Every structure is written in structure tokens, then in C-alpha cells.
Amino acid sequence: MNSTDNPNPNPNPTLNLIVLDMAGTTVADDGLVEQAFSAAAGTLGVEPGSADHAEKLDYVRATMGESKISVFRHLFGDEDRAQRANVAFEEAYGRLVDGGRVAPVPGAREAIERLQAEGRTVVLSTGFARTTQDAILAALGWQDLVALTLCPADAGGRGRPYPDMVLAAFLRTGAVDDVAHLVVAGDTSYDMLSGVRSGAGIVAGVLTGAHDQDQLSRHGATHVLGSVAGLPDLIARAEA
Template sequence: MTTMKTTRANLVVLDMAGTTVADGGLVEQAFAAAAQRLGEDPASMIDYVRATMGESKISVFRHLFGDEARAQAANAAFEEAYGELVDGGRIAPVPGAREAVDELRAQGRTVVLTTGFARATQDAILDALGWRDLVDLTLCPADAGGRGRPYPDMVLAAFLRTGAVDGVQQIAVAGDTSYDMLSGVRAGAGIVAGVLTGAHDKQQLQTHGATHVLGSVAQLPGLLAGADR
């Protein structure tokens, strides 16, 4: 007897900054502050920072500074600066994001939030938004072996830790950067949705593997409901 296979996306892995969290350019501001604290000119590096939005921040600093000690110092300065901006009330949900998560869960899906930030910064954002209990699981690169996007590790960690689905084709990934798209594709996710509320445009998202491009994460529950079979 053949068992009918389902491709319903019962595991949804969502990026934070730019996808569910509107940070108003705080990543660039925190990077500039970190570079200045180390005596570097942020203007010479900002293009690379923009191109690698979504990547683990320590990986970005390793590329920019080369030396591990200097990269760690830059990352610590970045996390401190970003935390100060969060504490100053400079962060808010993307309009409709919380409602979208609630709807996804009401549809019977497991929702995971991921980030390229360190755990302390991720927790500060969750606390500032009152999102500690919003989703089933939150992950940062350190929770998945230390590699962030564009590696598939956080998506696969969500798959393994939640046990929500039988195969990776039943995963939906959503994010605002090309690295979000790459991580979803490399993990084998059945749906890789780009959103236009963050760093990268439609062409960048599609070039890096987006199966769908949405105006915002608020449209994701409708997309997944229509794709269920």
C-alpha cells in the first residue's frame, strides 16, 4: 500500500530583522558605530555590509578585518551598539508580522524565528517586542553549530529540533535577503519566500532562489494556505 505524501508546509522558518522586525536601518547604524569605535572608516565597508545582510555578523567582521581578535572586538562593539538602539525603543514589528505568526500557528504550523545576531541581541529584540512566547523556537547561529546564513544550518536545526515535519520539502522559509534565500534553497525547503520589507529587491531574491516574492510577511499565511495539498 502506497502512503500519500504531503507537501504542506507545517514548519515555517522566519528571519527577524527586515522580515518580521522593522529595524529602520539599525544594522547599518550599529555597524558604523562599531567601525568608528575601532578607528575604521565605515564608508569603505558599507557596500559589503549591505550585500551580506542576513549573514552571521561575526562572519562579516572576519571578512572585513581578517584578524580574529579584531573581528571579535568589532562584533562585540556591533552587538553593544545594536543593543543600545534596541533599548532606546528604535525597533518595531513589521506591520502585520505578529498577526501573521498568530495565523500561521492557528493553521497548525510550527513557527521558528532565526537571526544572524548573537543570542544576547536576539533576546533583547524579543524582549523589546514582547515576543518571548510568540513562536515555538528561536535560533541564532550559535544554536546551530556557529555557522549562519547562507549555510542551511539554522533551517536544518529547526527541522531537527522541532520534529514538526517528516521531510525538508515541508519547510517554508521566509526572509528579506539573498542569504535567506540561499539558506532555504540549500536546506531543501519546499517554499522559499522573499519579502520586500528589508535589504534586497525582487531581482536579488529571485536570483538567489526565491520561489515566491511577497510584499511582506503578512501575505505568507495566505500563500501557504493556498499551497496546502
């Protein structure tokens, strides 16, 4: 659906600030996080196929959506090793992005454009560093798609599952005067926790990424959708 094709526009929308995750939610990255992690872990001597690698990869999968530097701090202990791993990860992910390995989730751009045509403010957030976020936006031609993009460093550095990026969007845009008028959508349990902790009125999980319906629901999803393409209709129903 094009942004001009909404058959029932709401002249007075109330759910006016939409904070969307990127990888797995609006951006299909096809397992690139795991590939970039393996490359980064290898630089610190973690051998692919080893028990150590498998254990660390399980943790990466469980914490999808979290700030990547926080993940590496947990995995590698001291700050120097964590920073080295993070730099290697971002470089590896950047190479994959440059190689054309990212694409929009089907219907994601159309959903964003429809939401904005309805007078809502859309913010894209990520657990990646700014350089990686910008590389993804450039690869997709999304540099000017939304009013604001946020990475953990833009909101104090903690990232998800803390509510900081969602609340930064609330403060910076001024799009709503009550956090209950926020909508948060993502594909991981940490996205759900971040939304719940921010007080968002809708915390929507999507099934195009890392975690399944049970994980999303257990961590606070108010709704679970097949993909972000269904979000505009969900919001319209909530306002009706």
C-alpha cells in the same frame, strides 16, 4: 486578520514548519544594522565618510542576513579585531533596541499567530548573537510568541547562507518529516540561499528589508511577497 479569522482552515496542513528571519522580515529595524556597524567600525579606527568606511558598509549591505561575526571576520581579518568589532556592534545595536527603535513589521505578529492557529510550528531565526536576539524579542514582547528561536551559535556557528539554522529547526522541532514541507521566509539573498540549500519547499522573499525582488529571485526565491503578512495565504494556496 486575527488568528481565529482564517475563513478556510486546512484540516490537514502539510507545510508545517515555518522558519522566519527577524530583522527586515518580521521586525522593522529602520537601518539600525548600518548604524550599529558604523559605531562598531569607529571603535576600530574606521572613520565615517572615508573610502574605507564606504567600502566596508557596501559589504555589510551585500551580506545582510549573514552571521555578523562572519561579516566582521571578512572585514577586519584577524580574529581579535573581528571579535572586538562584533562586541561593539552588538552593544550598539542593543542600545538602539533599548531606545525603542525596533517594531514589528505590520501584520507580522498576526501572520505568525495565524500560522500557529493552523497547527504549524513557527521558528524565528537571526544572524545576530543570542543576546541581541533576546533583546529584540523582549522589546517586542515576543519572548513566548513562538516555539523556538535560533541564532547562528545554536546551529554550529556558521549562520547564513549555510542551511544550518533551517535544518536545526527541522531537527529540533520534529514538526515535519520531509524538508520539502519546510517554508523559509526572509528579506535577503542569504536567507534565500539558506532556504534553497535546506531543501525547503517554499523559499519566500519579502520586500520589507535589505534586498529587492531581483536579488531575492536570483538567489532562489520561489515566491516574492510584499511582506510576511502575505505568507499564510501563500501557504494556503500552495496546499490547496
